[in-house]
Amino acid sequence: MLIKKSEAIKASEITDKDVYLSRRLFLRGAALAATTLGTGWLYRHFATPSQESAAGEKIADVQTASGATVPAINDAKTSYQDITHYNNFYEFSTDKEAVASRAKNFITRPWTVEVSGMVHKPKTFDLDELIKIAPLEERVYRHRCVEAWSMIIPWVGFPLAKLLNEVQPTSQAKYVAFQTLADPNQMPNVRKGGVLDWPYVEGLRLDEALHPLTLLATGLYGETLPPQNGAPLRLVVPWKYGFKGIKSIVKIRLLENEPPTTWNLDNPREYGFYSNVNPSVDHPRWSQKTEQRIGEFGRRDTLMFNGYSEQVAGLYSDLDLRKYF
Numbered sequence: 001m002l003i004k005k006s007e008a009i010k011a012s013e014i015t016d017k018d019v020y021l022s023r024r025l026f027l028r029g030a031a032l033a034a035t036t037l038g039t040g041w042l043y044r045h046f047a048t049p050s051q052e053s054a055a056g057e058k059i060a061d062v063q064t065a066s067g068a069t070v071p072a073i074n075d076a077k078t079s080y081q082d083i084t085h086y087n088n089f090y091e092f093s094t095d096k097e098a099v100a101s102r103a104k105n106f107i108t109r110p111w112t113v114e115v116s117g118m119v120h121k122p123k124t125f126d127l128d129e130l131i132k133i134a135p136l137e138e139r140v141y142r143h144r145c146v147e148a149w150s151m152i153i154p155w156v157g158f159p160l161a162k163l164l165n166e167v168q169p170t171s172q173a174k175y176v177a178f179q180t181l182a183d184p185n186q187m188p189n190v191r192k193g194g195v196l197d198w199p200y201v202e203g204l205r206l207d208e209a210l211h212p213l214t215l216l217a218t219g220l221y222g223e224t225l226p227p228q229n230g231a232p233l234r235l236v237v238p239w240k241y242g243f244k245g246i247k248s249i250v251k252i253r254l255l256e257n258e259p260p261t262t263w264n265l266d267n268p269r270e271y272g273f274y275s276n277v278n279p280s281v282d283h284p285r286w287s288q289k290t291e292q293r294i295g296e297f298g299r300r301d302t303l304m305f306n307g308y309s310e311q312v313a314g315l316y317s318d319l320d321l322r323k324y325f
Contacts, residue, residue: 056223062156065137069212071311073140075293078151080221082294087228088145089247090195091180091187099228106186106227108248113233115163117254118173123166127232131218134162138222139215139236144277144306146241150291155236156219161210169206169254176209177259178202178235179251196262202246203259203273204237205315213238213311216249239305239312241275272325276316277306281325 087099092106111127136156143151164176182199184191190198208214215236218225225231230247237244243263253259263271270284279289279302290299305312316324 059156059219059222063135063137065139070139075152077154078294083153084226089228091190103227108232111232113249115167115252118170119254120168134158141238142306143242148291150293154221155217157215157217160214160216172256173254174206175255175258176204177253177255178246178249180246181248181250200262202244202261239308244275274324
């Protein structure tokens with residue numbers, strides 16, 4: 001998910017898991033962080049050491065994704081600390097740096113995912129059964145938030161196509177809809193209301209869902225997903241803006257028609273159904289031409305389809321990408 005208002009973007013030490021900006025210091029430097037110069041100055045003057053993140057459970061038997069499927073990325077991976085302490089997960093908090101602490105007691109077992117709709121074999125999967133559908137792979141993907149910041153994340157998961165093949169979509173199925181858990185007992189903003197309409201929902205075209213790059217992630221850095229990153233199961237679609245990567249999935253439904261999606265319902269002018277990373281189409285309130293890589297001081301150019309054009313551009317050959325945001 002994402003922040004409705006344009007916010008300053010912080011930087012932190014990519015090679016040091018012990019350093020990140022605290023919420024208090026982030027707020028003190030927010031005005032400075034609006035520019036590249038401000039971001040660098042903010043980091044040098046206000047960054048302070050933090051406690052080490054609690055490690056997740058080690059995931060056994062993780063394979064390395066085939067280079068034929070997942071293009072190699074030469075950029076350094078974003079630190080575990082930054083990935084797990086700079087999060088958009090509005091059910092817990094609209095403050096990126098508060099999500100981890102508010103989600104730390106989130107219960108992820110037992111967990112089931114219902115897959116239904118236009119399928120020949122609808123089924124509710126237990127989490128342990130789900131993660132055995134296919135061998136788990138580590139896939140290092142670019143992550144680009146619609147807010148114009150980015151990371152490099154080593155996910156662990158399996159292709160969504162493997163799950164869809166289990167339930168066998170019918171010939172009428174054209175879209176895949178996803179739904180997040182909305183538990184007011186565990187998620188403060190679900191209980192409070194007034195932030196977004198819950199539950200959070202997202203969707204893909206079926207051909208997007210079946211694409212080899214589309215991942216159901218169960219971990220990162222070789223460990224089980226932390227709650228703030230979408231435990232126990234989240235969607236990763238690396239050529240789309242991050243809010244398409246719905247977290248803590250409990251329902252998947254195959255449909256004939258395009259499903260509603262949370263941010264498009266909330267503000268259709270600013271958040272479209274497709275939401276492909278596209279530097280030539282600005283957000284109405286900020287440019288998408290460049291991005292701030294978390295852990296770096298300078299801004300870098302944003303890549304079309306987040307650098308995955310060779311793999312996915314063919315999906316949209318019949319669309320005017322200036323119109324279909």
